[in-house]
Amino acid sequence: MFVGKGGVGKTTLACAQAMGYAREGQRVLVASLDQAHSLGDALGFRFAHDAGAVPGITRVVPGLEVIELDSLALLEDRFREVADVLAADPGHDHGFDPGALDPAELTGLPGVQELLMLVEIAQYADDGEWDVIVLDCPPTADMLRIVTAPDTLLGYLDRIWPPHQRMMSAIGTDLRRAVLAATMQRIVAAVTEVRDLLADRDRTSARLITLAERVAVAESARVRSATALLGLRLQAVVVNKVLPAVPPAGPEPQHPAVRWYMHRYAEQWDVIAGLRRSMPEVPVLVAGHTGAEPVGIGPLAGLSCAVAADGSVSGNDTGGGDPVRRDSGPRIGDDAGSAAGPAPADAAVPAVELESGAGVHSVYALRIQLPVADPATLRLGRVEDDLIVGADGVRRRLRLAPVLRRCTVSTAELDNGYLVIRFRPDPQEWPK
Template identity: 40%
Template sequence: MLFVGKGGVGKTTLAAATAVALSEQGKRVLIVSTDQAHSLADAFGSAGDTGNGEIWTVTPGLDALHINALDLVERKWRDIITSVAGLGSEHRHGVEWFGLEPEELTGVPGVEELLALGEVARYAEGEDWDVVVVDCAPTAETLRLVALPESVMAYVDRVWPQNRRLQAMSEDSLAGIAAGILDQLTQHTRQLRDLLTGDSTLVRLVVTPERIVFEETRRTVTAMSLLGMILDRVIANRVLVAYDRSGNVTAPTSRNDDPIHRWYRDRVSEQVAVIDELTSALGDIPLLTVGYAATEPVGVAALGDLARNVENLGLVRTPLASGSPDDARRRRAADCQVEHESGTGLNSVYLMRLTLPLVDPRSIRLGRIDDDLVVGAAGIKRRVPLAPVLRRCVVAGAEITGSELRVRFQPNPEVWPQW
């Protein structure tokens, strides 16, 4: 379960509260922070050194971990060096493997994020915990991290196709060693992609009910759908309640000349409008609201109280049954649907549909690379493999209908079979 959101919206607190709620249900829970500005220990009120990359126990049934990216890079690099050293000097081919320090690798884009993802996947695939809750880095970094596996695979395959790597691996050469490392990298990233977009991985987006945040929420929901992620629910945090001077709940339109009350009333009005708009735009994606507490909930007891005051915060959806309404919605968000719309032969029209909720039509970009359609939206690009029938077609047009991108194809006379 991934908790994502803009920095400062209370993502860590809600991730920690959810982890406490799940552990109180009898589940074995591991909560992991991939944000290098770690604050999990602060949320739990834990003392001592909790940032050394080791798992610590918060309460029975609830463990926590801060992933230290630099230590992780160093450990993985030392493993590679050990493997190369075992080959003997005659297989190093003049390459100074020992001359490169692990700190230098952190400058390579994506290295830290990829290794952090790998650690999360390793714990998620193990049997020590029932649920792994991930307190992710701010939204932009998290989306880049999730898009990374597919980007790595695409670049590696374009620069050095798999058939050539396999040929190089059969040779006793530097190219063979490099091919082996790259092959492991692509296999690793493919497994990460499958994990992040599978039915067992749910995403919870934490926002604050503000107008500018709403626009970012639109982009985030679109980007996650394009990446094939399952948005389990959106959580609106720090929601104010309207009161009159006696302390009774009142409508946000109440008149009062007091400047503090007026400011409070205006803030409530804005929040009500944003929440209503979000609820309407999200459709069947649940929206939870969390009240603005006077003090920050710190410690297991306070986090547990917070979770109990928010309906369904500790609810985890079970794997979807095939054919259920939610199954259909999530499948469309991750995959495209293709159908024959009209015509026959060269006059045929085929329709490809891809769900992009809350998408801004102005952000849509389309391209074609070999047998893939490249779809760009909300700052994210995804290569969508075309169905066999569409590979011999050309794009005839595209449009946005509601939350659905519709792309029409017509046969390419140069390659379409004709009898």
């Protein structure tokens, strides 16, 4: 998944990375989730967007295919039968009637567009037709909404129509409700598959594209925090459009343009050094400024030789670092690893441990990897057996381990990139 602010070249780098994979003999699909759709612009051709039709997959070069996903066309083409089923049951009592909506109106419901595209990507991943699927994601805020959409919908469905009630409706005597429950269960299964794919750190990762500017880097820090909270593996941060070095100045006075260039070059590398210090566990790669904008198959193929498919970026990266390690097997995005070695496989999985005591005097600690950019944004809450954690503009609902469901929260603190929440048994709930 390639993520970044608009205008920082994430689509170009995604295409170049994909071409690098294809050159190595991999079968690659580049899918644009950004409804602004600049994928065709980067490749130098226009996709067909006929009304009511789902744009097909287009072959660019041997081993490389691309597609721009249109959520409205997907809804009309893939989900019209679901709307028909919902319309056949006007008597349900869940507060509103989705079957009365037109497919175009359904895209106004929160999360529908995002889920349609993610379900389509999950199907592509299951097909096994491609070795690598590269996602060109929309800007940061929209990307985070996409990643959180599956959990949001699943939690909402469980609250308004709990699983046990859906099961009873599916085996009941009311045929219409049974069909509706079965249809809803298929939707839940598809969305669950998407959620599990996003959380699979062996198959899915994100690459954040940014600029050597302090404002852009500040946003990158918040995205790093959000990806950790959401359980998404941040494979690397790529700093794009970094100026190349120039020979040392001679004794003669420098032209003002040269002084500006040298100052800007030093400023960029100062920002990169600070970014690397703040994210020691994430590889920070550098993509040099290419001069002319690489648009079209030929220029992108040239750029792909500089942006290696294994994750390394050649050019003026004076910061060093070994190329990013590649693993085998199909995956979405790129592989993890750095000069310091890959992150532990369970680093993003909340861990529970008994710190001290026994029985009702026990103290349990829940550790969640969370490098918060702004501690003032940290929020905690609890709803029944779920813990609500919010930070840097993102919120996640976590199901507590069984032992913690009988406890109350005692304290919480941030400790070296981790959120540590301590629990004490509730005497009213704890086994005697």
